[in-house]
Amino acid sequence: MRPFFLILPLFLLFSCHNGDSSRERLPREKFVSVYCDLLQEVQRSRNAGSDPATAEKNAADVLGRAGVLREDFEETTRWYNADAQRWKAFHEDVTRELERREVPIPPPR
Numbered sequence: 001m002r003p004f005f006l007i008l009p010l011f012l013l014f015s016c017h018n019g020d021s022s023r024e025r026l027p028r029e030k031f032v033s034v035y036c037d038l039l040q041e042v043q044r045s046r047n048a049g050s051d052p053a054t055a056e057k058n059a060a061d062v063l064g065r066a067g068v069l070r071e072d073f074e075e076t077t078r079w080y081n082a083d084a085q086r087w088k089a090f091h092e093d094v095t096r097e098l099e100r101r102e103v104p105i106p107p108p109r
Contacts, residue, residue, distance in 0.1 A: 023075035026068060031076050032093045034066045036101065039094070 026034070041062050045055040063070055080087045 023071050025079050026072055026076040032090070032097055034063065034068050034073065035094055036097045037062045037066065039098065
């Protein structure tokens with residue numbers, strides 16, 4: 001799972017920082033969920049050999065399905081990046097969520 005954390009910043013933060021602090025920060029639970037969705041999409045795109053334009057469109061689709069503006073996602077990312085402890089705690093939540101998503105649900109009896 002660690003390679004995801006190295007790939008995502010390169011994949012998602014493809015725009016320049018414009019210093020617009022008027023953007024809204026996402027609630028932690030929503031950010032964790034969307035971040036995990038994006039990590040999984042990055043992996044799917046990578047496994048499928050998607051070109052960068054397709055991978056970027058797929059990431060935009062993930063944000064759209066979640067009802068999250070890219071700018072708000074990026075603002076939230078910058079806010080977490082500003083404090084190493086906050087970012088570390090966030091990544092612990094992301095790791096738990098990704099592990100939870102990997103656990104297969106047993107079929108009903």
